[in-house]
Structure formats: structure tokens, C-alpha cells
Amino acid sequence: xxxxxxxxxxxxxxxxxxxxxxxxxxxxxxxxxxxxxxxxxxxxxxxxxxxxxxxxxxxxxxxxxxxxxxxxxxxxxxxxxxxxxxxxxxxxxxxxxxxxxxxxxxxxxxxxxxxxxxxxxxxxxxxxxxxxxxxxxxxxxxxxxxxxxxxxxxxxxxxxxxxxxxxxxxxxxxxxxxxxxxxxxxxxxxxxxxxxxxxxxxxxxxxxxxxxxxxxxxxxxxxxxxxxxxxxxxxxxxxxxxxxxxxxxxxxxxxxxxxxxxxxxxxxx
Amino acid sequence: xxxxxxxxxxxxxxxxxxxxxxxxxxxxxxxxxxxxxxxxxxxxxxxxxxxxxxxxxxxxxxxxxxxxxxxxxxxxxxxxxxxxxxxxxxxxxxxxxxxxxxxxxxxxxxxxxxxxxxxxxxxxxxxxxxxxxxxxxxxxxxxxxxxxxxxxxxxxxxxxxxxxxxxxxxxxxxxxxxxxxxxxxxxxxxxxxxxxxxxxxxxxxxxxxxxxxxxxxxxxxxxxxxxxxxxxxxxxxxxxxxx
Ligand SMILES: Nc1ncnc2c1ncn2[C@@H]1O[C@H](COP(=O)(O)OP(=O)(O)OP(=O)(O)O)[C@@H](O)[C@H]1O
Ligand SMILES: [Mg+2]
Numbered sequence: 001x002x003x004x005x006x007x008x009x010x011x012x013x014x015x016x017x018x019x020x021x022x023x024x025x026x027x028x029x030x031x032x033x034x035x036x037x038x039x040x041x042x043x044x045x046x047x048x049x050x051x052x053x054x055x056x057x058x059x060x061x062x063x064x065x066x067x068x069x070x071x072x073x074x075x076x077x078x079x080x081x082x083x084x085x086x087x088x089x090x091x092x093x094x095x096x097x098x099x100x101x102x103x104x105x106x107x108x109x110x111x112x113x114x115x116x117x118x119x120x121x122x123x124x125x126x127x128x129x130x131x132x133x134x135x136x137x138x139x140x141x142x143x144x145x146x147x148x149x150x151x152x153x154x155x156x157x158x159x160x161x162x163x164x165x166x167x168x169x170x171x172x173x174x175x176x177x178x179x180x181x182x183x184x185x186x187x188x189x190x191x192x193x194x195x196x197x198x199x200x201x202x203x204x205x206x207x208x209x210x211x212x213x214x215x216x217x218x219x220x221x222x223x224x225x226x227x228x229x230x231x232x233x234x235x236x237x238x239x240x241x242x243x244x245x246x247x248x249x250x251x252x253x254x255x256x257x258x259x260x261x262x263x264x265x266x267x268x269x
Numbered sequence: 270x271x272x273x274x275x276x277x278x279x280x281x282x283x284x285x286x287x288x289x290x291x292x293x294x295x296x297x298x299x300x301x302x303x304x305x306x307x308x309x310x311x312x313x314x315x316x317x318x319x320x321x322x323x324x325x326x327x328x329x330x331x332x333x334x335x336x337x338x339x340x341x342x343x344x345x346x347x348x349x350x351x352x353x354x355x356x357x358x359x360x361x362x363x364x365x366x367x368x369x370x371x372x373x374x375x376x377x378x379x380x381x382x383x384x385x386x387x388x389x390x391x392x393x394x395x396x397x398x399x400x401x402x403x404x405x406x407x408x409x410x411x412x413x414x415x416x417x418x419x420x421x422x423x424x425x426x427x428x429x430x431x432x433x434x435x436x437x438x439x440x441x442x443x444x445x446x447x448x449x450x451x452x453x454x455x456x457x458x459x460x461x462x463x464x465x466x467x468x469x470x471x472x473x474x475x476x477x478x479x480x481x482x483x484x485x486x487x488x489x490x491x492x493x494x495x496x497x498x499x500x501x502x503x504x505x506x507x508x509x510x511x512x
Contacts, residue, residue: 150417153434157416172413200450203414203432 002110005117006135006173008159010151012122014143015180018216019238020119021049021225023139026242028083029227032114035074037105038088039131040121041096047087050077051223061089064101070108079228084113095126102130124158133164137174137245140204143181144192149201152177156202176207178241183212184257195255208241210234211254293357294321294460296349297329301340307348314352316476316483317456319420319438326354327378328370331361342369408443415439415453427457435475444468456483457500467500468512482507 007020017040024036037060038046047053052075058068063086070086077083086105089096109116120131132138138159142152159173160166166173179198186192193201195209215232219225227242229235233254240250298306314321326349333340342359349356359370360378367377409423410430417436421427427441430448437453439445445457447469458465458480465479472493475486479502493509500509 150436153417154436156414157419157434157437160413160416161419201434201452203449 002113003115003136004106004110004134005115005137005139006120006132007117007139007141008120008128008132008155009122009141009148010124010128010155011143011148014141014148015178015210015216016122016141017046017049017119018220018226019139019141019178019180019210020117021046022227022235022238023242023245024115024117025077025080025083025225026227026238027115027117027246028077028080030242030246031082033082033112034115034117035084035086035109035113036117036119037086038119039097039127040119041088041092041127042090043121044088044090046119047075047085048223049220050085050225052078052085052087053223056087059087059089060105061092061096063105064097070105079224097127097130099130099133103134106134124154128155129158129162132159132173133162135159135163135173136165137176139176139178139207140202141178141180142198142202144179144183144187144194144198146193149193149198153202156204175204176245177202177204178207178210180210181212182209182254184255188257206252207244208237209252209254210237210241293325293327295327295329297331298333298340299336301333301338303340303344303348306345307352310349310352310354313481314354316478316481317438317440317454317459319418320422320440320456320459322353324354325357328356328359328375329361330359330363330366334361334363334366339363340366342366343373346370346373346375409441414449417453435473441465454478458502463502465501468498469500470497472496472498472509477507477509479507484509 007016009016020036024034028034036046038044041061047056055075058073060073062068063070063073074084074086077085106116118131118135121127140152140155142148156175159175163173165171179195183192187194195206199206211233213232213234215229215234216226219229226232226234227238237254240253243250346356356375358376358378359367362370362377371377408426408428410428411421412430414431415421415429415433415437417434420438421440423441423443426443427439428446429439432449433439433447433451433453433455435452439453440456440459442458442460442462444465445455445467447455450471450473451469452473452475454476455467455474456478457467461480463480467477467479472489473495477484477500479500482502482505484507493511496511498509499512500507
């Protein structure tokens with residue numbers, strides 16, 4: 001059975017698109033045919049992060065309006081032939097998406113794909129609502145700060161009451177926490193919430209911690225999802241996340257401070 | 270009746286009448302000063318905006334008429350609607366008030382099942398139909414976290430086996446139990462039951478209220494914060510005691 005994953009947060013700029021690109025690539029690299037959809041109509045940038053912005057002909061809205069078929073609009077990724085991108089429209093406004101239209105496209109994709117990753121826009125308005133409405137699983141991307149955590153909590157409330165699963169009284173959406181842009185040094189200085197603080201407020205299953213990392217910017221500049229940068233800490237964090245989501249048992253990393261050379265030689269906790 | 274004839278009688282039923290009991294906030298007016306009514310209503314709404322938004326409302330004019338005061342139903346209805354409340358009935362009105370409400374599409378309700386003290390009303394509207402005996406409302410049990418922006422209303426007791434997040438609102442006509450952190454707003458006895466209590470295993474609430482008597486988080490002193498406590502009313506004051 002295909003699964004629809006929404007990557008959402010409430011708050012803007014926390015790393016949803018970075019995460020969508022990384023996990024979609026990760027799932028495809030593990031051999032699962034995956035589609036990733038940009039729901040951020042008007043502000044598309046998933047195609048930039050995936051490095052396919054110059055190959056966009058048709059978009060999500062064209063397909064909904066019947067101006068193009070799904071096959072015409074889907075872009076095959078240049079690094080992985082099991083990964084396809086459905087870009088958002090840059091020129092339309094948000095009202096171009098309809099619940100019926102989105103539902104139809106997802107149903108069609110489900111026939112052919114194992115995972116469908118929906119990159120949600122920020123906020124809790126229509127675009128974010130449509131991105132989560134049909135989801136089976138939700139990846140809640142949160143930064144370790146109070147306002148982001150609060151918005152995630154709000155989004156969790158919406159998932160559990162306004163989604164299709166909630167409305168049909170089906171088994172609820174499975175919710176996972178992805179704590180992103182985490183910096184153990186800043187946690188220690190009291191400038192950021194710790195993993196435990198966030199867990200205590202949200203009480204949610206932690207799928208992984210993604211460290212604050214320069215590699216993310218480098219990756220998006222070169223149009224390669226950061227998960228392909230296997231040497232980078234953020235890339236490894238996303239690889240762990242994909243593995244855990246698929247049921248592998250991986251201990252959490254990137255929660256404690258990096259040990260300097262001194263720490264490496266002399267051990268200690 | 271045989272099974273066959275029953276089935277025949279049913280063949281293309283597309284509607285059904287059911288009797289059901291539900292609870293609706295009742296606005297009991299004691300005075301007729303419209304400005305004071307508006308102000309006090311606003312204050313109440315402010316305590317639980319999510320709860321009151323577009324909430325149905327029953328107007329109770331018994332006390333008002335007991336005090337031989339009159340009120341303009343059209344003006345009152347307009348005021349209530351302006352505050353995003355939706356009047357769905359009137360009770361305890363005079364003949365004139367009741368007719369006036371009916372003209373505005375607001376039906377009259379009987380008030381004979383209200384309180385013991387309200388039985389001997391000469392000016393009551395005639396009973397439209399016998400009212401089903403009130404059944405003690407069941408306990409509402411919630412097993413998942415109540416998240417920011419969510420609101421839960423129980424017409425009896427409310428038991429929550431998870432946390433209540435900041436920005437969430439839980440309301441009960443009876444008692445409230447929270448077996449998790451209580452960080453949002455908790456309002457017990459919302460229909461005026463002063464015997465209602467709130468129990469929680471970790472008090473961090475934004476607001477606690479029993480029968481309209483409330484404390485906000487600023488009023489909670491450090492000794493009770495993060496503690497398992499019970500909250501009850503004593504002489505119109507909230508008492509917070511550890512358990
Ligand atoms: N782990 C990280 N380390 C450093 N920078 C990061 C990390 N994750 C994301 N960023 C940066 O944060 C910014 C926002 O990321 P991204 O676009 O993925 O967020 P978003 O949640 O999709 O934003 P929006 O709400 O606008 O859609 C980008 O500049 C990105 O490079
Ligand atoms: Mg984005």
C-alpha cells in the first residue's frame with residue numbers, strides 16, 4: 001500500500017522543504033518508488049533544492065486543471081530514477097488547489113508509487129490544510145525554540161481533528177517529530193530548547209535530530225538534496241531518519257556536543 | 270407486527286426523527302441594562318473565546334420577569350449575534366417576549382426542568398412538549414493529547430489521560446481530571462456547578478476556572494506549580510491543594 005507523508009510544521013522556515021527533498025531521495029535510494037509534491041503554490045522552491053528548476057514544464061496546478069496529465073508534469077530526478085518531483089506553480093495563487101483535485105492526483109499517484117511526500121507550505125491556511133488532509137504519516141519539523149514548538153503543537157491538533165482520517169474516524173495519522181537545526185552547544189548555553197524539553201512539551205515519537213549544518217546550504221546551492229552528501233552530519237541525520245522510518249533500529253545521534261580532539265582522546269561522557 | 274410488514278414500511282425512508290438531549294449554554298438575565306449586559310458578556314466570552322465562538326445560546330428571562338423588568342428582544346438578539354453567539358431559544362419570557370422571539374425565528378422552550386426555584390412562574394410560556402427526563406451525562410474520556418487550538422467540551426465529567434497543551438481549552442459541566450501536564454485552560458462547572466473540581470497531576474495551566482471563578486497562570490504561586498493538585502471552590506474563592 002502506498003503511503004502519503006506530509007512534511008509540515010506550522011511555522012515557516014524551519015526546514016520542511018529541505019526535509020521533504022532529503023527523505024524523498026532517501027526513500028527512493030532505498031528502492032522505493034517515491035514522488036515528492038510541492039504544495040507551496042506561489043513560492044515554489046522544492047524544484048530548486050532538487051535541482052530540476054530548469055526542467056519544469058507543467059506543474060501541480062496544470063494537472064489539477066486538466067491542462068496536463070500527471071505523467072507530463074512529473075519530473076524524473078537526475079540522480080535517482082525511482083524519484084519523481086511534482087513542482088508547484090510559481091504564477092498561480094493558492095486558491096488554484098482544491099481538495100477534490102488534490103485527492104484525485106494522490107489517488108492516481110498511489111497506484112504507481114510507494115511513498116508520496118507532500119512538502120507543506122508554512123501556516124495553517126488552505127495550502128497547509130490540503131497538504132496534510134490526505135496524509136497517512138506526518139513528519140512534524142520543529143526547531144528547538146518555543147514559537148516553533150508551539151506552532152507544531154497547533155499543527156498536531158489540526159492533524160488529529162481536521163484530516164481525512166479524523167473526519168472518517170479512521171486510524172489517526174501517525175505523527176513523527178523531526179527536530180531540525182539542532183545545536184548542542186547552543187542548548188548548553190541555554191539559547192535553545194533541548195531534545196528533552198521539546199519532547200516534554202510535544203510528547204511525540206522522535207524520528208530524528210538534524211543538526212544545524214552548513215552542508216544544508218551547500219546542498220541547496222548545488223541543487224542536491226543534502227542526504228546525497230553522505231559525509232555531512234545533516235546528510236547522515238536524514239539517512240538515519242529514513243532508516244528509522246522504514247523500521248531499522250538506529251541509535252540517535254547529533255544530540256550531544258561534538259567532542260573536540262581532547263574529548264576524543266580522553267573519552268569521558 | 271411481522272418482520273415483513275416492518276420491512277415494507279421502511280422501503281425508501283430517507284429521514285428519521287430522533288429525540289436527543291444536548292446541552293446548550295443558558296444566558297440568564299437578571300437585569301435589563303443593555304450596556305452592562307454587553308460588557309459582562311464580553312468579559313465571559315474573553316475567558317473562553319473558543320468555547321463561545323458561534324455557540325448556540327438559550328435566553329432565560331425568568332429572573333428578569335421575576336424582577337418585573339422588560340427587555341427589547343430584537344435589540345438583545347442583535348447584541349448577542351454581534352458577539353458571535355447564536356440564540357436558538359427563549360424560555361421564561363412573557364407572552365409578548367415569547368411572541369417577539371418567535372417572530373425572529375427563535376422558538377420558545379419550556380423551563381420546567383430548570384431549577385427547583387423556578388417552578389412557580391406565572392408568566393411562563395406554555396410548554397411546547399413534554400421534556401425527556403434528564404439523564405446523568407456520562408464521563409467523557411480522552412486518551413490522546415489535547416493540542417493547542419483544540420477545545421473539548423464535556424456535559425458531564427471530563428477525564429484526560431494525556432497532556433493538555435498550552436493554547437488548548439478543556440471545559441466540563443462536571444469535574445475535570447487530567448492525568449498529564451495541564452498547560453492549557455481548564456474550566457470545570459461551566460454551567461454553574463460550584464461543587465465541580467479540577468484534578469491534575471502536573472499544574473502549569475494558563476487558566477483554571479470553576480463555575481466562572483478563575484485564576485490565570487500569573488496568580489498561581491510557585492508552591493503549586495508543577496505539582497499534582499486538586500482545585501475547588503470555597504466561599505467563591507478557588508482553593509488549590511496538593512493531593
Ligand atoms: N539543518 C539545517 N542547518 C542549517 N540550515 C538549515 C537546516 N535546515 C534548513 N536550513 C536552512 O533554513 C532555511 C529554510 O529551510 P527550508 O526552505 O527547508 O524551510 P521551510 O520550512 O521549507 O520554509 P518555508 O516555510 O518557507 O517553506 C533554508 O535557508 C535552509 O538552507
Ligand atoms: Mg518550504
